[in-house]
Amino acid sequence: MARRPIYLDHAATTTLRPEAAEAWLRVSHDVGNPSSLHAAGRAARRVVEESREQAAAALGVRPSEIVFTAGGTEADNLAVKGFAWAHEDRRAIVCSPIEHHAVLDPVEWLVAHHGYEVRYPAVDALGRVDVQSLEALLDDEVAVCSVMWANNEIGTVQPMAAIARSCRERGIPFHSDAVQALGMIPMDATLPGLTAFTLSGHKIGAPVGVGALVIDRDATIAALIHGGGQEREIRSGTVDAAGIAAFAIAVDHAVGEQAELAARLVALRTALVEGVLSTIPGTELQGDPGAGVDERLPGNAAITFDGCEGDALLMLLDAVGIACSTGSACTSGVPEPSHVLLAMGVDGATARGTLRFSLGRESTPDDVEALLEALPSVVERARRAGRPRLVSRS
Amino acid sequence: MRVLAALSGGVDSAVAAARARDAGHDVVGVHLALSKVAHVSGSRGCCSAEDARDARRVADMLDIPYYVWDMHEEFRESVIDDFVAEYQAGHTPNPCLRCNESIKFAAVLDRALALGFDAVSTGHYARLIDTPGGRELHRAVDPAKDQSYVLAVLQADQLAHSMFWLGDSFKDDVRAEAHDRGLLVAAKPDSHDICFIPDGDTAAWLRDRLGEQPGDIVDAQSGDRVGAHQGAYAFTIGQRRGLSLAAPAVEGERRYVVDVDVRSNTVFVGSADLLGIATIEAIDPRWTQTPLSGSFDATVQVRAHGEPLSATVDILDDDILDDDSLDDDSGARWRITLHETLRGVAPGQAAVLYDGTRVLGSATIDATAP
Numbered sequence: 022m023a024r025r026p027i028y029l030d031h032a033a034t035t036t037l038r039p040e041a042a043e044a045w046l047r048v049s050h051d052v053g054n055p056s057s058l059h060a061a062g063r064a065a066r067r068v069v070e071e072s073r074e075q076a077a078a079a080l081g082v083r084p085s086e087i088v089f090t091a092g093g094t095e096a097d098n099l100a101v102k103g104f105a106w107a108h109e110d111r112r113a114i115v116c117s118p119i120e121h122h123a124v125l126d127p128v129e130w131l132v133a134h135h136g137y138e139v140r141y142p143a144v145d146a147l148g149r150v151d152v153q154s155l156e157a158l159l160d161d162e163v164a165v166c167s168v169m170w171a172n173n174e175i176g177t178v179q180p181m182a183a184i185a186r187s188c189r190e191r192g193i194p195f196h197s198d199a200v201q202a203l204g205m206i207p208m209d210a211t212l213p214g215l216t217a218f219t220l221s222g223h224k225i226g227a228p229v230g231v232g233a234l235v236i237d238r239d240a241t242i243a244a245l246i247h248g249g250g251q252e253r254e255i256r257s258g259t260v261d262a263a264g265i266a267a268f269a270i271a272v273d274h275a276v277g278e279q280a281e282l283a284a285r286l287v288a289l290r291t292a293l294v295e296g297v298l299s300t301i302p303g304t305e306l307q308g309d310p311g312a313g314v315d316e317r318l319p320g321n322a323a324i325t326f327d328g329c330e331g332d333a334l335l336m337l338l339d340a341v342g343i344a345c346s347t348g349s350a351c352t353s354g355v356p357e358p359s360h361v362l363l364a365m366g367v368d369g370a371t372a373r374g375t376l377r378f379s380l381g382r383e384s385t386p387d388d389v390e391a392l393l394e395a396l397p398s399v400v401e402r403a404r405r406a407g408r409p410r411l412v413s414r415s
Numbered sequence: 416m417r418v419l420a421a422l423s424g425g426v427d428s429a430v431a432a433a434r435a436r437d438a439g440h441d442v443v444g445v446h447l448a449l450s451k452v453a454h455v456s457g458s459r460g461c462c463s464a465e466d467a468r469d470a471r472r473v474a475d476m477l478d479i480p481y482y483v484w485d486m487h488e489e490f491r492e493s494v495i496d497d498f499v500a501e502y503q504a505g506h507t508p509n510p511c512l513r514c515n516e517s518i519k520f521a522a523v524l525d526r527a528l529a530l531g532f533d534a535v536s537t538g539h540y541a542r543l544i545d546t547p548g549g550r551e552l553h554r555a556v557d558p559a560k561d562q563s564y565v566l567a568v569l570q571a572d573q574l575a576h577s578m579f580w581l582g583d584s585f586k587d588d589v590r591a592e593a594h595d596r597g598l599l600v601a602a603k604p605d606s607h608d609i610c611f612i613p614d615g616d617t618a619a620w621l622r623d624r625l626g627e628q629p630g631d632i633v634d635a636q637s638g639d640r641v642g643a644h645q646g647a648y649a650f651t652i653g654q655r656r657g658l659s660l661a662a663p664a665v666e667g668e669r670r671y672v673v674d675v676d677v678r679s680n681t682v683f684v685g686s687a688d689l690l691g692i693a694t695i696e697a698i699d700p701r702w703t704q705t706p707l708s709g710s711f712d713a714t715v716q717v718r719a720h721g722e723p724l725s726a727t728v729d730i731l732d733d734d735i736l737d738d739d740s741l742d743d744d745s746g747a748r749w750r751i752t753l754h755e756t757l758r759g760v761a762p763g764q765a766a767v768l769y770d771g772t773r774v775l776g777s778a779t780i781d782a783t784a785p
Contacts, residue, residue, distance in 0.1 A: 332482065332484070332485075333526070333530055336443075336480075336482050336530070337530065337531075339480060340443075340480070402529070402530060402531055403530070405529045406526050406529030406530045407529075
């Protein structure tokens, strides 16, 4: 591979921020359990609490509302199961069909093993939840409503204010997976009716293995992990001072740099999308074509290539050093047609032919240029492979 | 050459891929997800997670790219559905052969060629020998591992894009080589079962799909009812185990399944000498090279690890008119006259013809006669 690697998969994970790496390593060197009562413990606890305050200030919430977890998936599980089990008389869950599996799977697990009922609102062709359809599902049977802030696959930003208001009017806890939104679009954490939201460290330049569920202080939630009673007895387990220090500094930077980053990425993304659609026939942008930060994640370009298998495109791009994604993949690596695209009414073949390019802090015009240069021959080859039968036989 | 190395997660495909890489080829590893079984929890199916992980680790250690290709729909349609239908028709299919014919050296090969690869490499034990007359498929040197039987369905255009790296090796040496290369799969046990029936209980697996169909087990000579079964489809000619016979056999001799009639749902049993056959008829031939015609002597093998037997082969209804179309030979039928008696041959098995170690072709047995 002659060329430098081109990384266009920042929504999967992004580069560690130097300042987060510095904090992570610095705190790691100090012994001390934040729950211990001696000087070493107090020092570690101080790091945790200062970090909590730093993140809270950046997000515009109270420090006590932040519950640190080992990542976004844990925080989503905590929200779904924790709110469901805190309101055991309520037996229904409302969630959008385009949620990340970290929300969908715990919901489906509650349905399969605990007799819950799941209600899915309609999603339009741009991947946006229909608020009226959602409102019709909200009644006093609903224990929790979960709708992501912005979709990870197609980038569509969801109507947060309207959904939060609807939940608030009916006294229903509303959770939002904000993993992709943080640092990319403005987030109003004080939105009336927003009960909890999920954050993940490694999507914003902190290490993998740390995240948070931010929970309104008046909300009641059941713990999933029991033990030492850390994090307001909501999340037991030795508190990860080093990870939290790195996470807080990354949150601070991500929020502070959001507007500038978004403006830069919207321009890059527009060049990418226009470049692909104008030079390669049979291509189509999925999700909201609008460039506003209330419409689409700035770094997201989800593009369908007619007559191609997404995994063939991915492999051919990988061979020339360009990294992208086909949407969510199971751990064994088997590509599935995206449940997000299917929920939007896209047919299976189109869904299979869709790639997600996601830009991040370090993306440059050169990256987009390299992609536009490589794509035509890659797509041509993948199209031939899409209709194979080169070997004749009976 | 650009080589797609199929990595099953086992030792053979790992060493084959390593040899392909060492030979200077540009190798990409692909694990085929062939069957999807329900995951313990969660909503998505996953496939043989341990094998997929082992395959990935092999690719890591060889420093080659690695991908999973989802072929479970093609596999279900071409192999599993065919397997069930064949048993339902009272035949005995070989799913490995079907998989080679329609998945590995068809769907996978087609896709690989379209994506710019030149060949597909697998860990099969067989030899490819290029001669002035074309590429020949031969038995492996290790008789215990020889897999030429399940590859005999491959035709010239498939063999042209195939690579088998283990045909000159003995299994023990392949394991030792895997160990020397530091491949973690070196000591992994061989797989023997049908991959989509992991517990090896084919009869129970078929019963789940076809339901219980109680019927009689009848003595082939006396016509007496000697037992009951839960579905004639689950029995194979030559089978001795799994027959719960009420009436003891005369003189205590062992009884075998000698015929299966799925239409009347009857299993016929009898002594071993009723299993003897002298002629075999087979249809739907595949030739590794130019189709042969007329009458000739060859050796024939009817099971993956069966004895090769000498025979005279007559090609009947030989209606090949057009040399450049290998697809027009489906009307041909082989009549194989054995020079010695063979026991327990079931319709659906493949009859593979050899000239010495060289594979001539394969056809599906559809009738036998004593």
